[in-house]
Amino acid sequence: MKALEIKGVWFSYEANVVLKDINFSVEEGELVAILGPNGAGKTTLLKIILGLLKPHRGEVRIFGLPPEKARGIVGYVPQNLSPNRRMPITAETVVLMGAYRGFLKPTGKQTRDEVEEVLKQVGMLSFKNRLFGELSGGQRQRILIARALVRKPKLLILDEPETGLDPSFQEGFYRLILRIKETFGTTVLTVTHDVMAVSQRVSSIACLNRELIAHGRPQEVLTAQNLKCLYGEAAAYFGHGPAPHLVVEEHSGGNS
């Protein structure tokens, strides 16, 4: 079954067209990245998938449902969450937030047990009574993943999850995501501008720069031509060796 279908999506902020006729789909159980430079419309597309923005044309289906009806099966890890660091909210309460099922539907013992279970899965159980604002960047990211997981999502959406994480933690972070995918069969959609972070870990990549440049397996889409379309530079991608790398041949003022 298709976990996600994006059909002919257009979106603009006033006269500025941000997304132009986007079409692609994600199979159930896949780990997919939406790759593109800053300003490519990645976050806008994500907001449309989440039902926070309505496309001007086209439609999105999550397991056959429109986004607003699919909220119960979607987990979301936002980018650069910047709450008031002094707000005395515990890690446990943050995860409980993910278990929210509606107005006047209280959280019972079973939900609290589930919260403990996901905290254990992300290795943060001993931090449950700690204040969120007192945790490190990596610990916070784990708590936010636990919050998304407690919904038992069929589709997990990550917005630039590597932002603010040091390289050593990035590796552990993607191991955790892969374990979640394997254990629960969760479909994972991650949005990133970092080719290196995702190229060896995902099953497919959608290259986005206001329009869909390419969609397919990393080896097929990460060509010099596509990277040039994305980053505005003659860039070459090499997938050999222990880690992939991007070589910029000439600079033309774009992002890299």
Next chain:
Amino acid sequence: MAEILSLPFMRNALIAGLAVSVAAAFIGSFVVARRMAFIGAGIAHSSFAGVVIGLLIGMDPLISAGIFASLTGLSIGFLSRNYRIEEESAVGVFFPFSMALGIILLGFIKGFTPDIMGYLFGDVLLVGKTEILLSILTLVLVTFFFMIFFREMVYSTFDEETSRVLGIKVSLVYYLFLFLSSITIVVSIKVVGIILLSGLLVIPPLSALQFARNMKSYVFLSVFFGILSSAGGLFLSYWLDLPSGATIISVSFFLLLAAGFIRRIFMR
């Protein structure tokens, strides 16, 4: 103590003062957590125009201030959510405008306006049965709101975008909160006054933050510090013959200093 409580005006002030300090502590906890302290000050000052309009047209100033402050609070919310105007900037528009409007309209009131200082700086002698009733009604409304929407308030304060994804009616909760903030501010006017009112909203929650280890303890500690400030301030103002509003805010300020000191010394 018995002597103070035997005086009807002090009894009235104490009942109204405690009711508004509890309501203000509930509201203030989220005003501080949402980093919108300036909005509290803005709504409080905007009620000045409402008070003057009431005095001018012969309406109970508290009712006209309530209407004006609620409209201001909701307008700030509407502007910041629907136009390219930050919340703080919207307050920066309404705060001086409503003060200016109040000052202009004050010139049209014929004769002496002795009450105006009481509204600006608070005067327990102005607290009557109507104020007691309004204070208790406000406390009931605010308590009821937090009993129902506590989780929604906590979640949308922490992460508004994900709250929307989870299906929380973020805007509804936000506007209800702004409306109740406005009402709480207006009924607190006679106890602490327009000028000092934001202190009642902000200082007790800041004291609570020194010790709170979760959101529930934060709100309850805010209420505790609010009650302590209000009762302590009213008793002190009677014994030392000081202005009530200024004494309440001063007590809450010293409680904040003490709380910060205790935290630094004993809770490192």
